[in-house]
Amino acid sequence: MTERPDPAPLCEYDPDPETPVSVAVLEAVAAARGLDSTELLPTYGYTLFDRVDPGALDSLVADRDAVDFAVEFELYGSRVRIEGANRILVYEAD
Template identity: 45%
Template sequence: MSSVTAESSDSGPVPETARVSHGGDGPAPSLAVVEAIAELAGVDPTELPEEGVVLYDHVDPDALNALVAGRSGADVDVSLTVAGYDVRVGPDSAVARRARN
């Protein structure tokens, strides 16, 4: 089970960012990215393809997992843009934010 933490701005209840922890008992880093984006999109992670968001179209999930999984003591930070969301994946969490134009 993952833990999604959403942060709203003062302008309303729509979350600006979502953070999902990964590793240990949590999901793989690539799944944490999917869960964070789904939280911001307001859909179940399985519904993201219907919203036009397919992680594999932007990054190889296996490669992302290999880069950051199990490296809690390392200085790892991967940044990418996925279908209008800015995503940063560190050694213990994935943070998604709506891309600013």
């Protein structure tokens, strides 16, 4: 079985190192959807906290240069992929 390649992301986001990743994820998804991050709740009817623990997400990437890793989850009709500490990719959800 071969894996299919990822389609082009809707958004590639390089967060400011001072911005918590939970906030950067909201900014990246909002940008991909053509929204302001404050419009996500009224548009989709739930918050990041309803799907992912923001504190755990922030802790995962707290030491942004320490580890090479990737984590993926679905949020607001998007598949979010955090690669290391300095890259967030947003794709259309499968």
